[in-house]
Amino acid sequence: MDRMLVVVFDTEDKAYAGRRALAQLDGEGSIAVYADAVIVKNANGSITVKESNDQWGLGVLAGTSLGALIGLLGGPVGLAIGASVGLLTGAITDTRAVGIDVDFVDDASRELLPGKYALVAEIREDWTTPLDQSMEAVGGKVFRRALSEVKHTLHEADVAAMKADMAQMKAEQAKASADRKLKLQTKINQLDAKIKAHLEKAEQQRAAVGREAKAKAELLKAKAATMQQKAAEIHV
Numbered sequence: 001m002d003r004m005l006v007v008v009f010d011t012e013d014k015a016y017a018g019r020r021a022l023a024q025l026d027g028e029g030s031i032a033v034y035a036d037a038v039i040v041k042n043a044n045g046s047i048t049v050k051e052s053n054d055q056w057g058l059g060v061l062a063g064t065s066l067g068a069l070i071g072l073l074g075g076p077v078g079l080a081i082g083a084s085v086g087l088l089t090g091a092i093t094d095t096r097a098v099g100i101d102v103d104f105v106d107d108a109s110r111e112l113l114p115g116k117y118a119l120v121a122e123i124r125e126d127w128t129t130p131l132d133q134s135m136e137a138v139g140g141k142v143f144r145r146a147l148s149e150v151k152h153t154l155h156e157a158d159v160a161a162m163k164a165d166m167a168q169m170k171a172e173q174a175k176a177s178a179d180r181k182l183k184l185q186t187k188i189n190q191l192d193a194k195i196k197a198h199l200e201k202a203e204q205q206r207a208a209v210g211r212e213a214k215a216k217a218e219l220l221k222a223k224a225a226t227m228q229q230k231a232a233e234i235h236v
Contacts, residue, residue, distance in 0.1 A: 001126070002034075002147045002216070004069055006108040007119040007140040012040065012050070014139045015117035019051075021134040022121060029227050030130040034216055035066045036121035039073070043114045047074035050117075065147060065212065066122045072105045073112060073120070104145035111141055122147075124220065159198055166191045 009015040015038050026033040037052035047070060112118050119140070125131060128144070135142050166188055173184040 002122065002124050003144050004065065004104065004147060005119070005121045005123055005131075006069070006073070006112070006143040007135045008108070008111045008143070009117045009119070009138075009140050012038075012117050015050075015119055017138040018119045018135055018140045021138060022119065022123075022131075025130055025134060029223070030125070032124040032220055032223055034122040034124070034219060036119060036123075037066065037070060038117060038119055039070060040117045041073070041112050041114050045075055045114060047071075066120060069105065070120055073109055073118070075109065104143065108143040111143070124216075159195055159202075162191055162195050162198070166195070 007015075007018050009018060019036065019038055022031075022033060022036060025031045033053075035053060038050045039047050040050060041047055049070065108118070119135075123131075132142055169184050169188050169191070173181050173188070176184060
């Protein structure tokens with residue numbers, strides 16, 4: 001099952017110890033790590049990315065579920081300038097677009113107080129014990145949530161509502177005075193621009209989610225081949 005992971009630590013050293021433990025579990029085949037990052041919450045509540053690792057070959061975290069999660073953990077103030085903050089430019093921040101549960105973000109954010117560090121990752125795991133034991137051993141508090149299926153019905157509902165408003169304005173415009181027609185046309189033009197922008201954003205998000213899904217599948221295929229090769233070498 002694909003899951004989002006946030007492990008909160010009191011110190012930077014413990015966070016990196018957690019990251020090494022995560023890499024070890026990945027190497028053993030206990031889990032598969034798609035991407036991960038070490039972050040810190042600053043005094044003003046913003047997030048600084050200390051280091052990140054993108055294993056799925058997209059080259060950036062922008063537009064991925066993990067990028068969205070990191071941005072959301074910073075709350076209203078978002079991201080601060082950090083070593084890898086450029087990787088998150090343009091990241092999706094709409095939880096509906098990437099399948100992140102809002103309650104999960106809230107739970108992790110309450111634990112990730114200013115001055116604390118966190119290991120955030122998107123992983124695949126079949127059972128939770130190996131990771132929990134590894135993180136607890138280095139002082140980490142684990143938060144995880146399965147990624148839900150990405151749905152676009154809410155985006156479609158938003159657009160449908162705006163189109164309904166525009167249809168109503170056009171109906172009124174047909175019966176309005178000349179002066180009122182001009183004012184209504186201005187509003188219609190503005191709403192039409194919003195609809196186009198909304199559709200473009202939704203399409204960009206769908207494309208990003210599609211690229212992420214394809215990259216994940218390729219990564220899992222490569223890991224499976226590697227594990228099969230190791231098993232074959234052991235039995236030679």
